[in-house]
Amino acid sequence: MTDSMFLAHRPGKPAQAVTGDADIAGAPWLDLVDPTPAEQALAARLTAQRIPTREDLEEIESSSRLFMEDDAVYLSTPLVRRMQDDFFISPVGFVLKRNRLLTVRFTAFSAFDVVAKQIAGRTDALSGDEVSVLLMEAVVDRLADILEHLGQALDTLSREVFQSDQPRRAVQADRTLRSLLQRVGRSGDLASSVRDSLLGMERIAIFVSENKKHDLSERLRGRLATVARDIGSLNDFVSQTSNKVQFLLDATLGFISIEQNNGMKILTVVSFIGVAPTLVAGIYGMNFHDIPELNWRYGYWYSLALMAATIVLPLLWFWHRGWLNRGR
Incomplete structure (x- = not known):
């Protein structure tokens, strides 16, 4: 659970925690983290x-995610x-004015911590526009790191799926x-979540760079x-990753089908082996007077041996055919 902070x-x-007007003086970035009312x-x-x-931040239509209100960009x-x-999705909001950026989020993000350290280590003045670009760069870098780890995890999964172990x-x-x-x-879910995050960041970058009512400097436009x-x-990498996830999913389901087969x-094998001895027992259990082996001294042992042979011989044949795996 994230502690609420302003x-x-x-x-x-x-x-610095904000409690009054003096605390925001000269601050280009105000950050609300899981804020209370x-x-x-x-x-x-x-x-x-x-x-x-x-x-408001969880609305999915573009008109609710990207719009101008007075002189502020939401x-x-x-x-x-x-x-x-583990992973999860959480909404993030930006209220951008030329001299200040206000962010609203409901969990900690490492990208925000990185930018906070960068700002604390600088001595030159910053505008809200530059802070927003710094955050976009940090978020995209973080998403790239997540995709890199996801790619490594999928490589490991691929080796495990196709490894040639003993049965x-x-x-x-x-x-x-x-x-x-x-x-x-889970890897497919993560790839889908990263795609959603990238799509949102792409829309924000396009909206900010093309917004005529909130012109950026040429330097920030270049960034x-x-x-x-x-x-x-990264979107191209996500598409490739999604294809690999689908391939591994199909392969895993294929191996599950093989196991079922x-x-x-x-x-x-079990049902076939049970038929022959049952047939022998059924024949010699008939109440006919003229059964040839009825008065034979070894008839009982003969019938038992015949039933045993009808079990052992098919087992040997199935074993030779490879239907009975030694590893099972």
């Missing part, structure tokens, strides 16, 4: 801007946060394939163009 970031100084009301009073709620996008083996027992194979299927599915190119290359082979 922070002001200034060049050359660490982040009181912190939202304070931010609205200090900035004279409407503060978007979480419900932007929002879903961002993926990855934590070790495993059925229970072990079932457990292994189930785990692989879950991991492939935004670089961000847009990076997003384009192997199970059906075993059932076929």
Whole structure:
């Protein structure tokens, strides 16, 4: 659970909690982290801007994510946060004015921490526009890192799916394939989440760079163009990753089908072996007086041996054909 915070970031100084007007003086970036209603009301009073709620930021239509209100640009996008083996999506909002940027988020993002350290380590003045570009660059870099780790995870999965190990027992194979299927599915979900984040960042970059009511300097336009190119290359990587996820999913399902077929082979062997001795027992269990072996001294043992032979001989034949795997 993220602690609620209302922070002001200034060049050359660490982040400071905002409690009044004096705390935002000279701060190009104000950051609301999982804000309480009181912190939202304070931010609205200090900035004279409407503060978007979480419900506002979770709207999916473009007109609700990218728009102008008075002289402020309102932007929002879903961002993926990855934590070790888990991840989730959380919305992020930007209220951009030329001299100040206000961000609204509901969880910690490492990209925001990186930019906070960069601003604290600088001594030159910053505008809200430049802070927004810094955040876009950091977010795209973070998404690239997530995709890099995802690519490595898929390479590992690929080796595990296609490894040529010794045959495993059925229970072990079932457990292994189930785990692989879950991991492939999670990788596909992560790739889809990253694609959504990239799409949101791409829309923000285009909207900000082409907004005539909020002109950027040529230098910042150039940096935004670089961000847009990076997003384009990452989108290509996501498409390639999605194709690989689909390939691994199909392969895993194929191996599951093979395991099911192997199970059906075993059932076929068992049912076939049970038919012949049942037939022998049925024949010699008939109540006909003229059965040739009825008065034979060895008839009982003969029938038992015949039933045993009808079990052993098919087993040997199936074993020779490879239907009975030694590893099972």
